[in-house]
Every structure is written in structure tokens, then in C-alpha cells.
Amino acid sequence: MDIAEVAAQSGVAPSALRYYEKIDLIRSTGRNGLRRQYDPDVLHRLALISMGKTAGFALDEIAAMFRLTPTLELPRAEIAARAAALEEEIARLETLARMMRHVASCPEENHMDCPRFRTMLRASQRAQTRS
Template sequence: MIGGMTAALSIGEVAGLSGVAATTLRYYEDRGLLRPPERVGGRRRYDESVLIRLRAIEICKASGFGLDEIATLLADETPGRPASRELAAAKLADIDARMAVLAQARALIEWGLRCTCPSLEACTCGVHPPVGSPNPRIVDSVR
């Protein structure tokens, strides 16, 4: 903020501060993910709040949201829209499931690193495979 007013940023400044390319900013604007900025002398002038919105977009993308899904989530600033809530809840469940699988993969890799046997299939060193693999029948058959 500058003097109590929100600073107007050029597209280059937004790109530099956010790490999002100027071409991507224009694309997001065309897709409706970003509101069209004010133009001063024919040049885009963004409000600082665009940086928060860009961060939300990038986090959603990294979490597996498609651009259409992100547009649905960001289409209306009114919290609690049913379609947005259902989409967000489904994505949250998906993220939780992926995190559980990654935690299991991490435990399996740690087990492999701790095991000193020449073969994990014939482990005799006393280090046991992690419980709760994605397919418990496989782990049970190894024990």
C-alpha cells in the first residue's frame, strides 16, 4: 500500500513479484481467472490483491486443480457456494488420499534404507516393512 491506497502494478512488476510470466497473466485474464485490470494509458495496472489471487491459483494448480475447476472456485467471491464447496471438498479428499499414499511410500523407502540385508524379499535383519501399505495383502504375504 502506498499512502493508504493500493499500489497499481504493471504487468512486469506483477510477473516479477509473483513468478508468473506476463503471458500467463494475460492468459489467466482471458480465461477469467483474473479480473481485467484497470488500464492507464493503454497499459494494464494491477491492484496488489492480484498477487494473493495468483498465489491461490498456483497453489490450486499444484494441488491438482484444472484451470476450469479453479475458475469455478474463484468465479464468485461469495463464500459457501454449493458447487465450489463440493468441488473443494472432493479435491481435499483427493489431496488427503495422495498424501496418505506418499506417507506410505516414504515409510517403505525408509524401511528399504534401514534394512541391511542383501535382499529386501528375504529380510532377516529385524527391520520390518511398514504396516498399512496401499495393498495390505502384499505386505501380509511378505511377513
């Protein structure tokens, strides 16, 4: 596959593909004229890179994972820890969204007169002091 085809199928810009190759995230198999050529398996690797970036891993962290073994055995403990951190963040954001929905629809003119709002406010303050 040439670089244009990989870019079209993966949604990754050719400039990003060249950068990924520079930092050893992917490898081209050669050139056809000036165009880099890639093995079709590069699409799997690009999907893993995208998933890692979405999960919050930096490119250098992803590159380090890829260098661990040639068969791409990912560090399960590190990934499990990141998943746990994402779950904690999701729970925090869901709580924040519930609080904001209540603030937006609270029947009290003054939010401080609302017992539910005050309870949520105290819970939010406690959560911030734990962080």
C-alpha cells in the same frame, strides 16, 4: 500495478498472467498504453492459484471455484477431500521412503533373506491390491 510489477512480485510470468486473464482466473483493471493494469488484490488471487495448483487442482477446477461467488468463498468440502488425498499420498510416500532406506542399508547380501524386507514387501503388495 502493471503486468511487469505483478509478474515480479508474484513470480508468475506475464504470459501466464495473460493466460489466466483469458480463462477468467484474474481480471485486469485496464491498460496503460499496451500494458495491462491490475488491482493489488490480484497478488492474493495468484497466491491462491499457486496453492491450488500445488495441491493438484487443475486450472479449470480453480477457475470454477473462483466463479462460485464474487467474494471467493472456496468450496471447503472439496478442499478438505483434496487435503485428505494429499495426506494419504504423503503416508504412502513416507512408507516407500522407509522401505527404500532399508533396501539401501540392508545388512543381508540377498534382500530376500532379510525378514524386515520381506515384511515390507508383503505390506507393499497388500497396499497395491487395495488400490
